[in-house]
Amino acid sequence: xxxxIGHYALTLALALALIQAIVPLWGAxxxxxxxGAVATPAALGQFAAVAASFAALVYAHLDSDFSVANVAENSxxxxxxxxKISGVWGNHEGSMLLWVLILAAFGALVAAFGRGLPxxxxxxxxxxxxxxxxxxxxxxxxxxxxxxxxxxxxxxxHDLNPVLQDLGLAIHPPMLYLGYVGFSIVFSxxxxxxxxxxxxxxxxxxxxxxxxxxxxxxxxxxAMGSYWAYYTxxxxxxxxWDPVENASLMPWLAGTxxxxxxxxxxxxxxLKVWTIFLAILAFSFSLLGTFLVRSGVLTSxxxxxxxxxxxxxxxLILALxxxxxxxxxxxxxxxxxxxxxxxxxxxxxxLVLNNLFLTTTCAGVFLGTLYPLALExxxxxxxxxxAPFFNLTCGVLLLILCFLVPIGQSLAWKRGDLHGVAxxxxxxxxxxxxxxxxxxxxxxxxxxxxxxxxxxxxYIVIGSLSELAARIWRPGLSAGVLVARARALPLxxxxxxxxxxxxxxTLLGLAASAFGxxxxxxxxxxxxxxxxxxxxxxxxxxxxxGPNYQDLVAKATIRSDGIVVAxxxxxxxxxxxxxxxxSQAGIAxxxxxxxxxxxxxxGPDGSIAVRLYWKPLVTLIWLGACIMAxxxxxxxxxxxxxxxxxxxxxxxxxxxxxxTS
Amino acid sequence: MTRRGRRLALIGTALAIVGGAAxxxxxALKDSIVFFYGPSEIVEKKVAPGTRLRIGGxxxxxxxxxxxxxxxxxxxDNARSIGVSYEGLLPDLFREGQGVVAEGVxxxxxxxxxxxxxxxxxxxxxxxxxxxxxxxxxxxQEGAAKP
Numbered sequence: 001x002x003x004x005i006g007h008y009a010l011t012l013a014l015a016l017a018l019i020q021a022i023v024p025l026w027g028a029x030x031x032x033x034x035x036g037a038v039a040t041p042a043a044l045g046q047f048a049a050v051a052a053s054f055a056a057l058v059y060a061h062l063d064s065d066f067s068v069a070n071v072a073e074n075s076x077x078x079x080x081x082x083x084k085i086s087g088v089w090g091n092h093e094g095s096m097l098l099w100v101l102i103l104a105a106f107g108a109l110v111a112a113f114g115r116g117l118p119x120x121x122x123x124x125x126x127x128x129x130x131x132x133x134x135x136x137x138x139x140x141x142x143x144x145x146x147x148x149x150x151x152x153x154x155x156x157x158h159d160l161n162p163v164l165q166d167l168g169l170a171i172h173p174p175m176l177y178l179g180y181v182g183f184s185i186v187f188s189x190x191x192x193x194x195x196x197x198x199x200x201x202x203x204x205x206x207x208x209x210x211x212x213x214x215x216x217x218x219x220x221x222x223a224m225g226s227y228w229a230y231y232t233x234x235x236x237x238x239x240x241w242d243p244v245e246n247a248s249l250m251p252w253l254a255g256t257x258x259x260x261x262x263x264x265x266x267x268x269x270x271l272k273v274w275t276i277f278l279a280i281l282a283f284s285f286s287l288l289g290t291f292l293v294r295s296g297v298l299t300s301x302x303x304x305x306x307x308x309x310x311x312x313x314x315x316l317i318l319a320l321x322x323x324x325x326x327x328x329x330x331x332x333x334x335x336x337x338x339x340x341x342x343x344x345x346x347x348x349x350x351l352v353l354n355n356l357f358l359t360t361t362c363a364g365v366f367l368g369t370l371y372p373l374a375l376e377x378x379x380x381x382x383x384x385x386x387a388p389f390f391n392l393t394c395g396v397l398l399l400i401l402c403f404l405v406p407i408g409q410s411l412a413w414k415r416g417d418l419h420g421v422a423x424x425x426x427x428x429x430x431x432x433x434x435x436x437x438x439x440x441x442x443x444x445x446x447x448x449x450x451x452x453x454x455x456x457x458x459y460i461v462i463g464s465l466s467e468l469a470a471r472i473w474r475p476g477l478s479a480g481v482l483v484a485r486a487r488a489l490p491l492x493x494x495x496x497x498x499x500x501x502x503x504x505x506t507l508l509g510l511a512a513s514a515f516g517x518x519x520x521x522x523x524x525x526x527x528x529x530x531x532x533x534x535x536x537x538x539x540x541x542x543x544x545x546g547p548n549y550q551d552l553v554a555k556a557t558i559r560s561d562g563i564v565v566a567x568x569x570x571x572x573x574x575x576x577x578x579x580x581x582x583s584q585a586g587i588a589x590x591x592x593x594x595x596x597x598x599x600x601x602x603g604p605d606g607s608i609a610v611r612l613y614w615k616p617l618v619t620l621i622w623l624g625a626c627i628m629a630x631x632x633x634x635x636x637x638x639x640x641x642x643x644x645x646x647x648x649x650x651x652x653x654x655x656x657x658x659x660t661s
Numbered sequence: 662m663t664r665r666g667r668r669l670a671l672i673g674t675a676l677a678i679v680g681g682a683a684x685x686x687x688x689a690l691k692d693s694i695v696f697f698y699g700p701s702e703i704v705e706k707k708v709a710p711g712t713r714l715r716i717g718g719x720x721x722x723x724x725x726x727x728x729x730x731x732x733x734x735x736x737x738d739n740a741r742s743i744g745v746s747y748e749g750l751l752p753d754l755f756r757e758g759q760g761v762v763a764e765g766v767x768x769x770x771x772x773x774x775x776x777x778x779x780x781x782x783x784x785x786x787x788x789x790x791x792x793x794x795x796x797x798x799x800x801x802q803e804g805a806a807k808p
Contacts, residue, residue, distance in 0.1 A: 234752075344670045360682045367686060382697035384715060384764075389693040393686045397678075520730060520749055564770055600750040607731070609750050 003068055006056025007147035010097075013049035013104070016042050020107070020130030024123035028195065036123030037192040040111045043126045046133060047108035047592040054088075054101045057146050057553030061088050067153035070094060070146045076159040076577055078548040086170035087160040092294065092471035093146035095173060097291070100136045101182040102174075105440040107133065107209070110185060117206055125185070132184055132436070135317045142308045148626050159548065159577035160459070168228030172221060175493040176248060179218025180286040183255060185210045187283035190276045191325055199276065204266035209636055211262060214631040215255045234583030236518075238621060241390040246369040247289030253362040255356045259425035259632075264348045267413060270341075271348075273333045276646075279564040279634070280329060285320045285362075292316050292369075346416045350408030357401040363395040395449070402507060403457045404501050406463025410470070424470050425463050432459025443515065450514035453507055460504030464497045499631030506624025512593075512617035519612040522603060527557075532614025534595055535559045536568075541599075541608055549575045554599045555607055558588055565590060570597040570610070592617045695764065699738040704769065709767050716743065717762040725757055736761060736773075747775040 026037025057070070061084050066072040074091040075084055088094045107129040114122045170293040189207040193199040225248065230238040239245060258278040261484070264271045274445060295311030302430035342348050368385045375381055410421040436455025443451070470484045519531045528537045539558045544551040557564055562565065568586030575582070586597040593616040600609030697715040698706065708714065721735035721742055732751055735742045745763055755761060755778060765775035 341664060341667045341671070344667060344674075352671065353674065356678045360678055364682060364686055368690075371690075382715075384695045385690065386693045386695055389686070389689040392689040394806065395684060397682055466784075522729060600752075611750050620765060 003065065003078050004148070005062050006053045007145070009049045009053040009056065009136065010141060010147075012054065013046050013100075014134065014141065016046040016049060016138055016274065017130045017133035020046055020135055021127050022130075023128060024127040024130075025195075028120065028127070033119050033123075036119055039126035039130070040114075043104075043107040043111035044152060046130070047104040047111075048290045050097075050101050050104040050137075054097055057097060058085060058088050060147075061085065064157065066155070066157050067149055067151070067192045068146075069148045069150045072150055072154050072157045074160050075157040076548055077156060079160060079165070080547055080562025082167070082170055083160060083165045086164075089173045090160050090164045093140070093144045093166040093639055094295060095177075096140050096144050096176065096294070097146055099177055099181060100133065102131055102177050103129070103136065103184055106182060106185040109210075113656075117425060117493070119201070120196060121189075121206070124195050128188035128191040128195075129185065130323065132188070135320065135336075137316065139310075140197045145311050154641075156577075159575060162573065162575040162578060162580050162582045163232060164517055165575075166228065166232055168224060168232070172224040174216050176221030176223055178253060179214050179216075179221050179255075180248070180289060182210065182217060183251060183279075183283040183286050186214065186258065186279045187321075187325070190279035191328060192326045193276060193323075197332055197335045199272050199336050201266050201269045204262045204275070204621065208266065209261050211255065211279075212260050212632050212636045215252075215259050216636070218248070218252050218630045219625050219632065220356045223622045223629075227622050231585045231587060231596075232582065234585055234611070235398075236585075236596045236598070236611070236615065238513075238618070241368070241387045243369050243373075244293055246365050247285075247292045247389075250362050250365050250369075251282050251285040251289060253358050253365065254278055254285050257358040257362075258282050260354050260358075261364065264351050268342065268348050271352070272336050276333065276336070278355070278359075280322075280325045281359075281362075286324070287318050287321060291315060293575050343415050345411070345418050346410065347411045347413045349416070350404065353404060354401065354408060354412060357397055357404075361394050361397045361401075364397065365390065368393070368569055370573075384426060397643065399449075399453060399456060402460055402503065405460055405503065406467065409496065409500060410467050410607050415645075424466060425459075426485055428459045428463035428466055431462055432456060447514040450511045453511035455506035457504045457511060460507065461501050464500040464504070468494070468497050468602060469489055487527050492635045495636075495638065496636030497631070498634060499628045502624045502627030502629075502631055503622070505620050505627055506622075509592075509617050509620030509622075509624060512620070516613060516615045516618070519610075521610060521612075522607050523610050524605070524607040529610070529612055531595065531612040532593075532616065533560060534565070534614060535562075536589070536595065536597065538608065538610065539567075541602060541606070542552075546573070548577065549573045552599070552602070554586070554597075554610070556586065556593050556597060556610075558590075560590075566595070568595065568597055570599045592623070594618045596617050680691055697762075700741040700743040701738055703743065704741060704770070706804060712736070712767050713765070714767055715762060715764045716745075716773060717760070718742070719766050720755070720757050720759055720761050722757045736763065743771055743773050745773045745775050747778055749776075749778075752778055 020039050023042070024036045024039040027033065027038070060068045060071050061075055062081070064071065064075060064077045064084070064551065066075075070091060070093050074094070075087050079087065089098045107126055110117075110125055110129070114125075117125075118301075143268070186207055189203065189210070193203055207216055212604050222245075225245070226238045229240070229245075230236065236343045248394075258275065258281075261271050261275045265275050291314045295314050368389050372383050373386055375383060406425055407421055410424050413419075432455040434455075435458050437452045439451035439454055440446075440448075471489060472482055473486075477485070517532050519529050521529055523529060523538045525538055525540060531535075534556070537559065539555040539557055541552065544553050551571045551573050552567050556568050556570070558566045558568065566588035568588045570586030571584040573582050573584050574580070583598045586599075588595045593614065596613040596615055598611045600611070602608045671763065695713050695715050697717065700716065700718055702713070703716065707748050716736060718736040718738045721737050724733075725748040730750075731745060731746065731748050733746045734757075736745050737743075745765075747763070747765075761775065763775035764777040764779075766775055782808050783797040
C-alpha cells in the first residue's frame with residue numbers, strides 16, 4: 001500500500017510541477033503577479049509529494065519488500081540497514097528519484113525563503129525549475145518506475161552490487177547530486193533573467209548563495225567519490241580521468257568559474273552576459289554528466305542496467321534544455337545592459353583570467369571525454385584518450401592558474417597595484433621556489449612536474465595566508481586591536497583565502513603522489529617487505545564471516561625502524577548472493593601519508609600475493625577539498641551575502657574603497 | 662589605458678590562452694589515443710608490432726598460467742585468439758571464460774604484453790567493447806551472457 005502511495009505521490013508531483021511551470025510563465029506574459037504567486041505553493045507541494053514518494057521507496061527497501069522489482073534487484077534481507085538505505089540510490093531508478101528529490105528541494109528553498117526576491121523573478125525561477133522537474137518526473141514515470149511490482153514476488157533479493165556496499169557510497173551520491181542539481185537553481189535564475197530581459201547586481205546577490213552551496217557539495221562529492229575509488233578498487237589510484245569522473249569535473253570547473261564571475265557582477269555590475277552563459281554552461285554539464293552516467297553509453301560501475309530507451313529520453317531532455325536555453329540566450333543576451341570594460345590589472349581583470357583558464361580547462365576535459373564517443377558514433381573506431389592527454393592539457397593550464405591565484409587575490413578592485421602585490425607575495429614566492437629547487441635536487445632524475453607543483457602549492461598556501469595577514473597586520477598595533485581587525489574582516493575574505501589554501505593543500509597531495517612507491521610481491525607469513533620508509537610484515541591469513549559475505553583477511557604489521565607503528569587488515573570479500581569478490585584495502589594513515597595494501601590470491605604454500613603502496617601526503621588531496629568546501633561555507637555564512645537578507649544595516653564601505661588595504 | 666586598449670588586451674589574452682590550450686591538446690592527443698581491437702581485427706587491420714592497443718575478448722578456458730607475478734593467457738573472440746602476458750596482480754574479477762579488456766603493447770603478431778587488465782565489475786556486466794567484438798563475429802546472442 002505504501003509503495004502505491006509512493007507511486008501516486010510521484011504522479012501528483014508531476015501535476016504540481018506542471019502547475020508550477022505553466023501558470024507563472026503565463027502570468028509573466030500577462031504581467032499578472034497573482035498568477036506568478038501560484039508557483040510558491042506549487043513548488044512546496046511538489047517537494048512534499050516527491051519527498052513522500054522517496055520516503056515510500058526507502059520504506060520498501062528497509063522493509064525488504066521483494067514484491068517491488070527495484071528492491072528485489074538491489075537488496076537482500078541480510079544486508080546491514082545502512083546499505084539497505086543506501087541501496088535506494090545504488091540503482092538507476094532510485095538514483096533518479098534522488099535527483100528529482102534534490103531538484104524539488106532546491107525549488108522549495110527558493111519558494112520558502114525567497115521573500116526578499118522580486119515577485120516576478122521568483123515566479124520565473126520557480127517556473128523554470130518546474131520545467132526541469134516535469135522533464136525528469138516524466139523520465140522516471142515513463143522509463144524508470146522505481147515502484148514497479150513483481151508477481152510472483154521472489155523469496156530473496158539479488159543483493160546490492162558488492163562494489164557499492166560501502167559507507168562511501170552511502171554519502172557520495174547524495175553529496176554529488178546536491179552539487180549537480182544545485183546548479184539547476186543557478187540555471188533557473190539565469191533563464192528567469194533572460195525571460196525578463198533584466199539583470200543587475202541584485203540578481204548576483206540572490207544567486208550567489210545557491211551557487212556556493214552547489215559548489216561546496218560538488219567539491220565534497222567529487223572528493224568523496226575519488227576517495228571511494230581509491231580504497232575500494234584496490235589499485236590505490238584516486239583519479240583515473242574516467243569519463244564518469246570527468247562528467248563531474250566539468251560542472252565543477254564551470255561552477256568554479258561562475259562563483260568567481262558572479263562576484264565581479266555583484267561588485268562591479270560587469271561580466272553579466274558571461275555570467276549568465278556560465279550559469280547555463282554549469283547546469284548543461286550537470287545534465288551531460290547525468291546523460292553520460294545514466295544512459296549506458298559508458299561502461300562503468302555507475303552505468304546500471306542500461307536500456308537504450310532511457311538514453312534517448314535523457315538525450316532529448318539534454319537537447320531540450322541546453323538547446324532551449326542557448327536559443328533564449330542568443331535572443332535575449334543582446335538586450336541585457338552590458339557593464340563597462342575594466343582595467344586589466346585589477347581584481348576583476350584577474351577574475352576574468354581565472355574564468356578563461358577554468359573554461360579552457362573545461363573545454364579540454366570535454367574534448368577528451370566526448371571525442372572517443374563521437375568518433376565511435378561516426379566511424380565505428382573505438383579509441384580511448386588516456387590520462388597523458390588530460391595530465392598535459394589540464395595539468396599545465398591549472399598549474400598556470402595556480403600561479404595566478406594568490407596574485408589575483410591580492411589585487412584590489414578597479415585598479416590594482418602589481419608592484420605592491422609582488423612585494424606582498426615575495427616571501428611566498430621565495431619559499432615556493434626554494435622548496436621546488438630543493439625537492440628537484442633531492443630527487444634528481446625523478447619527475448619534473450612534481451617539484452614544480454609542490455613549490456606552487458606552498459606558494460599558494462603561504463600567499464593566501466600573507467594576503468590575510470596584510471589585511472590585518474599593521475605595525476605598532478596591540479594584539480587586541482589585531483584580533484578586532486581580524487574579526488572585522490568579512491567572512492567572505494576568510495572564506496576565499498581558505499578555499500585557495502585548500503587548492504594549495506590538494507595540489508601538494510597530488511604532487512607528493514609522484515614520490516610514492518609500490519611493491520607487488522608474493523609474500524610468505526612472517527616475511528617483511530620494504531615500501532617507502534616502512535616495513536610491512538604479513539602475520540596471518542584467516543577467514544571471517546560477515547552478514548552477507550565471507551572475508552579472507554590478511555593481518556599485517558607496519559614497522560618503522562623496527563618499531564610497530566600500525567597494523568592493517570587487507571581483505572578479499574566474497575559475496576555469496578552474486579558470487580563476486582571485492583578488495584577491501586588495508587589502509588594505515590601515518591601522518592598525512594598512507595600505507596595501502598591489497599591482497600590477491602593465496603598460493604598453495606600459504607603465501608599470498610600482496611600489492612603494497614606507500615603514498616606520501618595522499619590524504620592532503622581530500623583534506624584540501626574539504627578545506628575548499630569549508631571556505632565556500634564561510635563565504636556562505638557572510639551576512640552580507642546571506643540569501644534573502646535585507647540590505648545590510650551597517651553602511652558598507654564604498655565599492656573599491658580601501659577595504660582591502 | 663584606453664577603452665580600445667583594454668578591449669584588445671582582453672581579446673589578446675583570451676586568444677593566447679585558448680590558442681595555447683588548443684596547441685597543447687593537439688600535441689597531447691596525438692600521443693595518447695589508444696585504439697581498441699578484438700583479436701580478429703588486429704590481424705585484419707595488420708596492426709604493426711610495437712603499437713599500443715586495447716584488446717578485448719573472452720579469456721580462453723584452461724589457458725591461464727601463472728608463475729609468480731607473471732601470468733599468461735589467451736584472449737579470443739571465438740574466431741581468432743591472441744596470447745597475452747601480464748606481470749602483476751590480476752583483478753579480483755578476472756576469470757576463465759569471462760570477458761576481459763587489456764591495455765598494452767603488441768610485441769609481435771599474436772603476442773600481446775599487457776600492463777593493465779580490466780575485468781568486468783559484476784556478474785551481469787561484460788565490457789561493452791567485448792560484446793560488440795563478439796557481435797561483429799556473429800558469436801553473440803542477446804542475453805546469452807546473463808546468468
